[in-house]
Amino acid sequence: MNKKILTASAFLAAASMSFGFVTWNGDEGVYQIDTELDAGGEKAGYWWTYDDNKDGGASKITWDVEAGNLYDATALDPIIDHCGGVCGTFTLSAGTLTYEPFVGIGFNIAGTADPDAEEPMEAADASGMGGICIGYSVDIPAALEMGLGDAVDADLKYDNPAVTVPKSATGQVKEFEWSKFEQAGWGAKDGGLEIDGDAASKKLVALKFKIQGADNTGRFNIMSFGAFGGGCKTTTPNSSSEDAIGAKAMQSSLKAQLSGRTLSFGKTVAKAEIVNLQGQVVMTASSVKAMDLAKLQAGVYMVRAMGLSQQIMLK
16 A cells, blocks of 8 residues: 655645744633744634544533633633633543544644634654643643644644653653654555654644544643643642632732733733734843833723733823
């Protein structure tokens, strides 16, 4: 059987960008992963979900609290605030599938330079990450999978390079070098492309946490995510409604004060974002107590930091 092989020339088509992936910790009130590989359209680093429903499955994720923010009803900001990560209950149900059902959580590495575009997302050279670290809990074994974009994934027969993540009800940290990501082999038997983890890292589109198996239900929490050696950790979720109320009270104590073009928070925040009325992030800052907004045009903006979502007007 003839098999197509990805060549070095194909890799040159992937974006070549500098590396500086910032480890994401769910308990820091940051909703966007700072990949440092964003193509410019602010489409990288936000968590999204996927499942088997389009193929006839009936699997789903049930969140502990309602999702959504001012701009996107599916945004996971409230879940991250509540869980100290991305947590929920998964239900695997095969429905009419001929393979094992699945659900998953993922994020784009580079996104796209066009803020209005949905597909296709751009590829980036993430080989400088060396691999990944993750702090997580999950009730059954899961997988970390490398997404290479819709077209390439189809050519792979969806046999994407992946590593197995062992189950852990209490939470643990694992690290995997790109060389550990491998295809299962069934794609190549069907004439699909062959590619190893090191090669895939040079044209990476997305990273995914995939839960797949026989009909089942259980819990998961993605608490931390970073590059290999990035110091991932486990966090403590708010497991009761009383804890959730306490967390919201703590978040509500943070206020942004605008004096002229200086925005002050009163305490250091891990990450702050300034968002325009089109939903575009126009300024970010990390580990700051104040931001200088002198370069922004006059108008209405939204401030996001540590669970805070506050409107301001620049004159």
